Amino acid sequence: MKREAKYEIRITRYEIRVMLKLFLWLRYLRKKKIVFLSIAAVTLSTALLIAVASLFTGFINVFEQTAVQTIGDVVLSAPTKFAKYPLLIEQLEQTSAVQAATATLTSCGLLHLGRGNVRAVNIWGIEPDRRAKVTEFKQFLRKQGPSDKQPSFDVPDSPQVIGGFVGIAVIAEPNEKTDEYNYSTIDQMLGQPVVLTTGTIIENRGQRTEDRRQKNLTSDFKRKTIRFTIADIVETGVYDLDKRFVYLPIEKLQEILYPNLVPSETEGVDGRLANQIQIKLADDVQTDAALVQIRGVWQSFIEKHLGADPYLIRFTGIETAKQMQSQYVAELRKQMGVLLLIFGVVSFSVVVLIFCIFYMIARLKQRDIAIIKSCGSASSSVAFIFLGFGGCVGMIGSGLGAVLGYIITKNINIIEEWIRIIFGLKLWKSSVYMFSKIPNEVDWASALPIMLFAVIAATIGTAIPAIVAARTRPVEILRYE
Amino acid sequence: MYKILLATRYLVKRHITYFAVLAVALCVFIVVVVMTVLTGLVRDFKQKNHQFTGDCVVGTESLVGFAYYEDFVKLLEQTDFIEGISAVVKSYALISPLGTDQNIGVEIMGIDPVRHSRAAGFEQTLHHHKKDVERAFEPIYDPNLPGCVLGVDLALERDAKGNYDYGSSPARIAIAVTCFPLTAKGAPGRAGLGEVNTSTFYYSDTSHSGLARVDSSLVYLPFEQAQTLCGMAGPIKRANAIYIKFKPSIKLDTGCAKVATLWQKFKQEKAGEQQADLFETVAVQSWKDYRRAYIAAMEKEQTMMTAMFILVGITTVFIIFVVFYMIISHKSKDIGVLKSIGISNLNIVQLFMGFAFLVAVLGSAVGACSGWLFLRKINQIEKWLFVHFGFQLWDRTIYAIGDIPNQVEFDCLAIIILSAILACLAGALLPSWQTMRLKPVETLQVSRL
Numbered sequence: 001m002k003r004e005a006k007y008e009i010r011i012t013r014y015e016i017r018v019m020l021k022l023f024l025w026l027r028y029l030r031k032k033k034i035v036f037l038s039i040a041a042v043t044l045s046t047a048l049l050i051a052v053a054s055l056f057t058g059f060i061n062v063f064e065q066t067a068v069q070t071i072g073d074v075v076l077s078a079p080t081k082f083a084k085y086p087l088l089i090e091q092l093e094q095t096s097a098v099q100a101a102t103a104t105l106t107s108c109g110l111l112h113l114g115r116g117n118v119r120a121v122n123i124w125g126i127e128p129d130r131r132a133k134v135t136e137f138k139q140f141l142r143k144q145g146p147s148d149k150q151p152s153f154d155v156p157d158s159p160q161v162i163g164g165f166v167g168i169a170v171i172a173e174p175n176e177k178t179d180e181y182n183y184s185t186i187d188q189m190l191g192q193p194v195v196l197t198t199g200t201i202i203e204n205r206g207q208r209t210e211d212r213r214q215k216n217l218t219s220d221f222k223r224k225t226i227r228f229t230i231a232d233i234v235e236t237g238v239y240d241l242d243k244r245f246v247y248l249p250i251e252k253l254q255e256i257l258y259p260n261l262v263p264s265e266t267e268g269v270d271g272r273l274a275n276q277i278q279i280k281l282a283d284d285v286q287t288d289a290a291l292v293q294i295r296g297v298w299q300s301f302i303e304k305h306l307g308a309d310p311y312l313i314r315f316t317g318i319e320t321a322k323q324m325q326s327q328y329v330a331e332l333r334k335q336m337g338v339l340l341l342i343f344g345v346v347s348f349s350v351v352v353l354i355f356c357i358f359y360m361i362a363r364l365k366q367r368d369i370a371i372i373k374s375c376g377s378a379s380s381s382v383a384f385i386f387l388g389f390g391g392c393v394g395m396i397g398s399g400l401g402a403v404l405g406y407i408i409t410k411n412i413n414i415i416e417e418w419i420r421i422i423f424g425l426k427l428w429k430s431s432v433y434m435f436s437k438i439p440n441e442v443d444w445a446s447a448l449p450i451m452l453f454a455v456i457a458a459t460i461g462t463a464i465p466a467i468v469a470a471r472t473r474p475v476e477i478l479r480y481e
Numbered sequence: 482m483y484k485i486l487l488a489t490r491y492l493v494k495r496h497i498t499y500f501a502v503l504a505v506a507l508c509v510f511i512v513v514v515v516m517t518v519l520t521g522l523v524r525d526f527k528q529k530n531h532q533f534t535g536d537c538v539v540g541t542e543s544l545v546g547f548a549y550y551e552d553f554v555k556l557l558e559q560t561d562f563i564e565g566i567s568a569v570v571k572s573y574a575l576i577s578p579l580g581t582d583q584n585i586g587v588e589i590m591g592i593d594p595v596r597h598s599r600a601a602g603f604e605q606t607l608h609h610h611k612k613d614v615e616r617a618f619e620p621i622y623d624p625n626l627p628g629c630v631l632g633v634d635l636a637l638e639r640d641a642k643g644n645y646d647y648g649s650s651p652a653r654i655a656i657a658v659t660c661f662p663l664t665a666k667g668a669p670g671r672a673g674l675g676e677v678n679t680s681t682f683y684y685s686d687t688s689h690s691g692l693a694r695v696d697s698s699l700v701y702l703p704f705e706q707a708q709t710l711c712g713m714a715g716p717i718k719r720a721n722a723i724y725i726k727f728k729p730s731i732k733l734d735t736g737c738a739k740v741a742t743l744w745q746k747f748k749q750e751k752a753g754e755q756q757a758d759l760f761e762t763v764a765v766q767s768w769k770d771y772r773r774a775y776i777a778a779m780e781k782e783q784t785m786m787t788a789m790f791i792l793v794g795i796t797t798v799f800i801i802f803v804v805f806y807m808i809i810s811h812k813s814k815d816i817g818v819l820k821s822i823g824i825s826n827l828n829i830v831q832l833f834m835g836f837a838f839l840v841a842v843l844g845s846a847v848g849a850c851s852g853w854l855f856l857r858k859i860n861q862i863e864k865w866l867f868v869h870f871g872f873q874l875w876d877r878t879i880y881a882i883g884d885i886p887n888q889v890e891f892d893c894l895a896i897i898i899l900s901a902i903l904a905c906l907a908g909a910l911l912p913s914w915q916t917m918r919l920k921p922v923e924t925l926q927v928s929r930l
Binding site for chain 2: 048108112117121349350356360425
């Protein structure tokens, strides 16, 4: 009975202490409106840091995601063209790691769109139907994207004509003020003939150089011109891709670039050339394990079918799309870190603000503190009142800051549009920042540590006032004079 | 006198004031450092763009170009306000080092190197022919071969410190350059005849303008050969632009206005000529307007950073407000005494505003000095971090930046300090104004003392 009674008394004392703290916190909050200023400062700093971290992280995520959507999960890039790619693709798709693969033959060229409009472009020879399985390519096509059929280069009513796809920004630049394309003008280019010039070294069939890096003085350099009709327009939303790329049927491109190497009927697929294979991995497969499998297939393919060419073995790159962008992404993360550090240092002044406010409260409320202590409260309990209040201010401020940061981040494109309408200032342009829209996903992985930091900073700001309050001596404060 | 004495006394005696000074100093330090670096980058970028184009450009965006440019050049040479004139052919081309199957899409610029040096500082960008620009297109290994000058990032790799290995002379590399020749109507000039013109040039020098886009995608060719490649060398020759440099005493706007007037007169005189319709797309622009698409992007970054620092500066206003609120709360007795001896409300407000001004000046001075010292050493700090930790603020293999700009501009510093002072005055305004409501009869009561 005695033990139970003691236990009950302890609980009652504990409840009283908690109630007292809550009572004082609410009272100071009501009476000292200036505390709202500290909450506002924490809110502002937290919102700024969350918005900056989210925008940067969002940009990096979209950048990496776009790379995967455009070129697949893994890219096998050979230093030179190689034959029999259908066989390689078949072997890759037989592994458990690979869901689909497609070949690409790359080159560069000059595109004449008519009326003196010339552009330097990258040419990709592709298989559009296979490509649609590996990447999100189909959804980027303006004409064929919405349809259910597989994408193709066929030009309606002209089966003999070579069809090609052209990036939207190759045809026309977005509007200077609104950064939007004039689709009605651009769509008029569908079905229009254009001329593309490119070129390559022509080697005689059967000749092989032992060292590919040595110049083959017997080869001929030839300029090649390709006339094709624009069968569709590609809009990925990434300015650099939309500005530079033209897509042609891979077999046609091979015929034009390497006419001496066009496969005969007996050779069949054995003579088909590519210099890049883009691969979509199976779901739930470990990336590292998949890369090992792909490397194994490639090695075995070279040994069995390409004469174990050491140049191909040594200089072929097999990387994930993310690994290919890693250097640039690392640089973006560094810039984000520097910016967060700068704003974090300035936000340190919030700690000073909280210190000033709570120091003032500690000084003004000395009589209250003295009375509490004279009633039996320990110094630590008094100190905890202030530390806890500071923590509460931090929690409320960081919570509101998170909400504000969320609202700003989610509506960043609307805010940017308002700034354009009100001030005539177009802040975000695809030609500068790569994407048409500002990425607007909140990065909670960054936001939660920022909020925690805000709470800790607010608590640190109240440390000295808490010590001052704890050292208050009732006998000095409560004297009549 | 009493205002200065009291303000100074409060500054020295009230330790809480030091926090306000610290907060102001911290904000000013950060803003000085960041804005100096950013302003320096924008300034360098603008300077490089200015050097690249000269003062004024008479040109067209169309690859067809415009005719009778030689007559207009002669007209410009007769004026007394122009120092250098250079006609330029611009187009897109495909270049392929012979012996490889590499194709690279580039921009070509056909120039007369001597004239272009007078108009646009071309010789400053060269490496091997900096002192003999008239031989820019003569390869050192064989001056009889037709040369071309490549943008430095086309020819060489940049190392981690941002340097290039030029070697004692350019490597002997033959480059096939292919263009679409265009007629005056914009139609292909060799339709049915292979469509394109190809010529072989030999790498004779590199050009380092400091502009990333230019250095990675521009090839300079001799003017006449570029005209031939682009189909502009017929009986009526064409060019795409005329770059002009004014004499140092001529202001940019004045010079551009004079050139525009001359151009209008010239257009009218040539109105009846065969290819006069090509004049429709020609514009006279200062270098700022001509390169605005590139410069505007950098200036927007600066604007956005300034806007973000304004938000951050609001925190400084809060701190000053709180500090002054505290000080005035504690100094109610002093205020009561001052009012009771006849000091007016306005003078009391001026006293505390003066105090705020002192805090701002002291904080700004500390922040500005610290910022200046930090900026003086910023490049050494970065080099030390790179040597010991491999850290660079900007990776020099990716960004076309040399040393981090660290010249503090007086007008930028003045604006920052003025803003800090205004922020402090704004923060102290409300607490100072509240002293007007204090009554001596209440504040000096025995029970209150």
